[in-house]
Amino acid sequence: MYIKQLYTGCLSEAAYFIESEGEAAVIDPLRDIEAYLDLAREKNATIKYIFETHFHADFVSGHLDLAAATKAPIVYGPDAKTGFPVVTAQDGQDFKVGKLTIRTLHTPGHTMESTCYLLIDEQGAPHAVFTGDTLFVGDVGRPDLFSGNLSKEELSGMLFESLQSKIKTLPDNVVVYPAHGPGSACGKNLGPNTFSTIGEEKKSNYALLADSKEDFIRQVTEGLSTPPQYFPINAQINKEGYDAMQTVMERSLKPLSIADFKAKVAEGALVLDTRNANTFTEGFVPGSISIGLEGRFAEWAGSLLPFDRQMLLVTAPGQEEETIVRLARVGFDKVEGYLEGGFDGWKAAGEKIDLIISVDPDELAMDIPHDPNLVVVDVRKPAEFASGHVSDAINLSLGDMTDPGSMATFDDHQNLYVHCQGGYRSVIACSILKQEGIHNIRNVNGGYGKIKDQEGIEIVQEKDVLN
Known part of the structure; x- marks a missing residue:
């Protein structure tokens, strides 16, 4: 028996490759499928099944391309209705992979078709369960995504029943392999690890410790942030x-x-620059949006960029193909090409350039007392802002910057000092501000991580929010 977790950090996504006796199965593949084909060649195995735990909302699955390449059937659980041929498994149905058995466990709640897959080893003992978004390490899947007319409370109730009847009844030593790890927006607060055991989750996962169904519904539904704008788009792509x-x-x-x-x-194409954030600030094609490949690239692209607009790329040399692949993972298929020679070629040709002035926290500290027009713009999430921020700062979360009117409060005379936690998100924010015609901006190097330790800058908390 061979099990490999293939984890993609910028999406917090885990796919799985399972092999026994020359037969293999892949669970929740990404759209770029070469890693699975390489593993099959390495193990001298034939991919027999492609299992999908549900219609993913945060990435475009590789099920169709992998099926085309291997002729393996795509398997969904009950209630899955697709625009392409699949095997719709029944609850409890078994699939043989070599000497292993993969058993379907229908677990509606995150979505109606959500299904876990129980791996039974050569001796007939439950070994691992691939839980998709039904159960994470320390959390469960949010119940407010792509589920028709059902309320999040109704879905939470279903999720409670699924966990009680299908998951908590498994032996404590069964390994839990979820579809996501820390940082994913598919749950509220996933734990730091990418796998666990049933026993560990029964001890520590708040959702499995709930005293009653009502208590579970309350805990799972309270404090949910607005899901990223691309979630329903990706779910629809995966379905159709x-x-x-x-x-x-x-x-x-x-x-x-x-x-x-x-x-x-x-003609109206959007320019996306995927170079390192610090490199971008030093010079870029005017009007470009910066989303560097070094951060949570696909997530921010899906959250901030329009899906219905043609796109052009400016990348570091040799990163054109990687950028296209990573955009395709979240459903962007309208890239029209990339700038030959990159930004260096553009600059060498004498074309107009723009830049973003960056300052260190000590300069911010010197400017605050002397500039009555200075406004600190903190683009972190509200919870980050509440835990500590510069006194009198404005909190405009990066994820909200696409909302109409989000920047209407800024005046031409204001000097905006923009920061996030470390510097990646603030450069994205500065590029959006520039595109909106706001140019009196400074990017604060090192973000709040450096600002909070700078002498002369008052830091406050939102205690009413934290409590």
Whole structure:
């Protein structure tokens, strides 16, 4: 028996490869499928099944491309209705993979079709359960995504019953392999690890410790943040289908001359710059949005960029293909090409450039007492802001910057000093502000992580929020 977790940090996503006696199964694959095909070749195995735990909302699955490449059937649990052929498994149905058995456990609640897969070893003993978004380490899947007319309270009630009857009844030594780890927006507060055991979760997971169904519903539904804008789009893509990755690559991986690039910009294409955030601040094509590949790239792209607009890329040399793949993982298929020669070529040609002035926290400390027009803009999440922030700062979470009117409160005379926790999100925010015609901005290097230790800057907490 061979089990491998393939974890993608920028999406907090886990796929799984299971092999026995030359037969293999893949659970919840990403859209770029080469890793699974490579593993199959390495293990000299045939991929027999592709299991999906549910219609994922936070990434586009690789089920269709992997099925096309391997001829393996795509398996969903009960209540899954798709725009392409699948095997709709019954609750309790068994699938053989070599000497292993994979048993379907229908666990509605996160979504109606949500299904866990119990792996039974060669001796017939339960070994591991692949829980999708039904059970995470320290959390459960949020019950407010892509579920028709059902309320989050109704779905939470279903999730409680699923956990009680299908998950908590498993032996304590069964390994829990979820679809997501820390940082995922598919739950409220996932734990730091990417796997656990049933016994550990029964001891420490608040959702499995709830005293009653009513208590469970209250705990699971309170404090839910607004889901990212791309979640329903990705869920629909996973349900209805999409273009093959090869087709996307052929369409998108095209070098564009400066003249062709400028012509497409004039036609309304959006320019996305995926270079490192610090590099971006030093110079960029005017009007570009910065989302660096070094951070939670796909998540922020899906949360901030429009899906219905043509897109052009400016990347570091050699990162064009990686950028296209990572955009495709969250459903962006409208990339029209990339700037040949990158930003260096643009600058060498004498084209206009823009930049973002960055300052260190000590300069912010010097400017605060002397500039009556200075406004500190904190783009962290509200909970981060509440735990400690610069006195009199404005909290405009990066995820809210696409909302109409979110920047209407800023005046032309104000000097905006923008920061996040470490510097990645603030550069994205500065690029959005620039695109909106707001240019009196400074990016604060090191973010709140450095600001909080700077002498001369008053830090306060929102105690009413924290309590």
